[in-house]
Amino acid sequence: MTESQAQERISQLTDLINHYNYQYYQNSLSEISDYEFDMLLEELIRLEAQYPQFRHPYSPTQRVGGTITKQFATVIHKYPMLSLGNTYSEADLQEFDARIKRLIGNDFEYFCELKFDGVAVSLTYKNGLLHTGATRGDGVRGDDITNNARTIRSIPLDIRTRANDIPEEFEVRGEVFMPFESFQRLNKEREDIGEALLANPRNAASGTLKMQDSGVVAKRNLDCYMYFLLGDNLPYQTHEESVKQMEKWGFHVSRTYRKCPNIDEVFQYIRDWETERFKLPLGTDGIVIKVNNFSQQEELGYTAKSPRWAIAYKYKAEASVTQLQSILYNVGRTGAVTPVAMLSPVLLAGTTVKRATLHNANEIERLGLHEGDYVFIEKGGEIIPKITGVDLSKRQPDSKVIQYLTHCPACGTQLVRQEGEAAYYCPNERSCPPQTKAKIEHFIQRRAMNIENLGPETIDQLLQKGLIRTPADLYSLQYEQLLTLERMGPKSAKNIIEGIEQSKKAPFKNVLFAIGIRFVGATVAEKLAAYFGSIEAMQQASFEELLAVPEIGERIANSIGQFFADPANKQYIEQLKQAGLQLQSDKQPVEKESTKLAGKTFVISGVFVNYERDQLRDKIEANGGRVLSGISGKLDFLLAGDKLGPSKLEKAQKLGVTILSEQEFEKML
Structure with a gap:
C-alpha cells in the first residue's frame, strides 16, 4: 500500500467508524455487526501505527485508549463549576419559589432534570473538535482528563459533520457515570480474579476517570449525560434551547427533563420520578430545578458558592426494616469467602428484597450482628441493598453474636486471612468443590476460551462422575462419555465437543486469562501476552521483569511467580500445551516499511x-x-x-x- 492509499483509507475508515458510533450511541441503530465493526477498527489501528502522520485528531482509535498519563495537568475553568444548594424538603422548594417571585415577579418557568449519581466533567470544543476534558476539582481548577474522556463512546470527538452553526469555542458540562450493567460486570470480573469489590458505581466512575492508562479506562464502558452548554455570545435565550441544541449536535442528553410552568408542576415531576428513576441504567439521587430563562438567571445572580436561580432536591434513600434470617457464605474461584445476609422479604424501591451485601468479616463485626436481628436496609446509589444498622429495640436478650466462619462451608478446610486483606480464603484450591467448579466456569467464559453449550448443570455432572478435575481435562473428553450424562442427547454432546475443539483457536491472551492466575484479569492478561509473547517467556521472567510490564505491580508479579513455581500448575500448563492451545502470540505479519533496523x-x-x-x-x-x-x-x-x-x-x-x-x-x- 502506498502512502497516498494509506492516507485515503485512514480517512475513509475514520469517517465510517465515527458514523457507526454516532448511529449506535445517539440513534440506537446497529448498522453493522460487532464483529464487522471490530475488524474495521483493527484495520484503522494497524494503519495508524504504520502511518501515524495521517492519524486524524478525531480518530475513533482514541476511544481504544492507550495513552499513559504520568501526572494529570491542571485546567483552570473558564467558567467556575459551582455547586448547588441541596434540600430534602418540599417546604424549602416553596421558599425557593417564593424568593424567585419576590426578585423577578411571577412571569418565569422552571426546567427540571434528574440529578445523576456520577462525576461532573467539563468538555471544551474548539472548531467542532473535542479539545479538553476536565474534572470539576474545586470548582475553579480541575484535572485534565482529556485522554480518558476520548475513550467514552457517547462523547463526540467531532461534531462538524452534524451542524454548520457551531461556535468557534464552547463548553459542555455533564455527568460521567458507570451504568449498573457495567458496574456489575466489573465487580464480577474483580471477584473472579480475587480483587476487592468496588463499593458503588459512582466511586467506580470516579476512580476510572483518574486512571493513568486510558486503555484501561476504555474497557470500563463509562457513559456520559450532558446537561449544560456554555460559551461567549451564544444565541440561546433559555436553558431548554441550549439543551435542544446539544441534542442536535449529537451529545448524549437524557430525555428525562421537563419544562415546568410553576412549582406545582415541579412537585409533580418529583413525584413522577420518585420510583420511575429505579428503572434507569444509572443511579439518581435527586432533581435539579433551574429557572429556564438566561436573562432571568443573570438577574437573580449568584452567591459565593452557588447560583440563586437553581436548587437540587434530594430524594431520601429508600430504607426499610426486616429480620435477618441467616448468613450465606459463598466460595469463589480464588477461594475468597463472601458473606451475604438472607432476609425476610421486604419491599424496597419498587422491588422485593431478600438479601443484602455484607462484604466481609469486618462489616459483620462493625454492625455487631446477632442472630435474628432486625436490621435497617437501604438502597441509595448502590445496586444491591446494604445493611446500615441494627434495630436494637427489637433484639432478643438471649440472641447470640454472629461469629464469622473459621472453616470453609464447602470442604471444611480452615480459612486463612492474608495480611492486608479483608477477606478470608479457603486454601484448598484443588479439592474444594465450589472453587473447582468456578475455575472451570471461568475457563470457558466468553472472554476466555469461549466454550459454548457447557452449562453449570453439565459441569456439575462431569465433576460428579469424575470425568474432569481441572479445565485441562475438558480436552480429553470423549463424545461417548458425554452421552452418559443425564438429559444429554447426541446433538448436544456433538456441540460440546465441537465447542471444545474450536476453543483451541483462542489467542494467547484469552488462554492466559482462562488459566486463572489470581489478580490476572482480561486486561492484565492482554498486556502480559503482548509483552512476553509466550507462556515460556512468562515462566522464565524474573520478578523485576514482571514489574516492568505496564499495569503490573508487586502483588500481581508475586502472584504470577507463585503460580509458575507450583509443580501442579506447571503440569497444568503442560496439559494445555499438549491439548494444542495457543500458548504464544500469533500476530499478523507486520507490513514492512523499511530495512533501517535490519539485523538489530x-x-x-x-x-x-x-x-x-x-x-x-x-x-x-x-x-x-x-x-x-x-x-x-x-x-x-x-x-x-x-x-x-x-x-x-x-x-x-x-x-x-x-x-x-x-x-x-x-x-x-
Whole structure:
C-alpha cells in the first residue's frame, strides 16, 4: 500500500467508524455487526501505527485508549463549576419559589432534570473538535482528563459533520457515570480474579476517570449525560434551547427533563420520578430545578458558592426494616469467602428484597450482628441493598453474636486471612468443590476460551462422575462419555465437543486469562501476552521483569511467580500445551516499511509517551528489527521508557548494551 492509499483509507475508515458510533450511541441503530465493526477498527489501528502522520485528531482509535498519563495537568475553568444548594424538603422548594417571585415577579418557568449519581466533567470544543476534558476539582481548577474522556463512546470527538452553526469555542458540562450493567460486570470480573469489590458505581466512575492508562479506562464502558452548554455570545435565550441544541449536535442528553410552568408542576415531576428513576441504567439521587430563562438567571445572580436561580432536591434513600434470617457464605474461584445476609422479604424501591451485601468479616463485626436481628436496609446509589444498622429495640436478650466462619462451608478446610486483606480464603484450591467448579466456569467464559453449550448443570455432572478435575481435562473428553450424562442427547454432546475443539483457536491472551492466575484479569492478561509473547517467556521472567510490564505491580508479579513455581500448575500448563492451545502470540505479519533496523535486536521496557509497547514492537519489526524478551550480551539495544526496572538497566549497562530513549529511537527511523 502506498502512502497516498494509506492516507485515503485512514480517512475513509475514520469517517465510517465515527458514523457507526454516532448511529449506535445517539440513534440506537446497529448498522453493522460487532464483529464487522471490530475488524474495521483493527484495520484503522494497524494503519495508524504504520502511518501515524495521517492519524486524524478525531480518530475513533482514541476511544481504544492507550495513552499513559504520568501526572494529570491542571485546567483552570473558564467558567467556575459551582455547586448547588441541596434540600430534602418540599417546604424549602416553596421558599425557593417564593424568593424567585419576590426578585423577578411571577412571569418565569422552571426546567427540571434528574440529578445523576456520577462525576461532573467539563468538555471544551474548539472548531467542532473535542479539545479538553476536565474534572470539576474545586470548582475553579480541575484535572485534565482529556485522554480518558476520548475513550467514552457517547462523547463526540467531532461534531462538524452534524451542524454548520457551531461556535468557534464552547463548553459542555455533564455527568460521567458507570451504568449498573457495567458496574456489575466489573465487580464480577474483580471477584473472579480475587480483587476487592468496588463499593458503588459512582466511586467506580470516579476512580476510572483518574486512571493513568486510558486503555484501561476504555474497557470500563463509562457513559456520559450532558446537561449544560456554555460559551461567549451564544444565541440561546433559555436553558431548554441550549439543551435542544446539544441534542442536535449529537451529545448524549437524557430525555428525562421537563419544562415546568410553576412549582406545582415541579412537585409533580418529583413525584413522577420518585420510583420511575429505579428503572434507569444509572443511579439518581435527586432533581435539579433551574429557572429556564438566561436573562432571568443573570438577574437573580449568584452567591459565593452557588447560583440563586437553581436548587437540587434530594430524594431520601429508600430504607426499610426486616429480620435477618441467616448468613450465606459463598466460595469463589480464588477461594475468597463472601458473606451475604438472607432476609425476610421486604419491599424496597419498587422491588422485593431478600438479601443484602455484607462484604466481609469486618462489616459483620462493625454492625455487631446477632442472630435474628432486625436490621435497617437501604438502597441509595448502590445496586444491591446494604445493611446500615441494627434495630436494637427489637433484639432478643438471649440472641447470640454472629461469629464469622473459621472453616470453609464447602470442604471444611480452615480459612486463612492474608495480611492486608479483608477477606478470608479457603486454601484448598484443588479439592474444594465450589472453587473447582468456578475455575472451570471461568475457563470457558466468553472472554476466555469461549466454550459454548457447557452449562453449570453439565459441569456439575462431569465433576460428579469424575470425568474432569481441572479445565485441562475438558480436552480429553470423549463424545461417548458425554452421552452418559443425564438429559444429554447426541446433538448436544456433538456441540460440546465441537465447542471444545474450536476453543483451541483462542489467542494467547484469552488462554492466559482462562488459566486463572489470581489478580490476572482480561486486561492484565492482554498486556502480559503482548509483552512476553509466550507462556515460556512468562515462566522464565524474573520478578523485576514482571514489574516492568505496564499495569503490573508487586502483588500481581508475586502472584504470577507463585503460580509458575507450583509443580501442579506447571503440569497444568503442560496439559494445555499438549491439548494444542495457543500458548504464544500469533500476530499478523507486520507490513514492512523499511530495512533501517535490519539485523538489530531490541528489548523494550518502561512506559513511553507516544507508543504502547506493542506499537513499538510492530514499528521495530516493520523496519526489519527483532524484539527479544530478555537482555543478553548479544542484544543491540535496550529501548528504555519511564519506570524502567533498575535491575534491567543495571544488567544492560554491565553487558555494554546501548540504551535508547524514545526520541533516539525515533531518530533511527
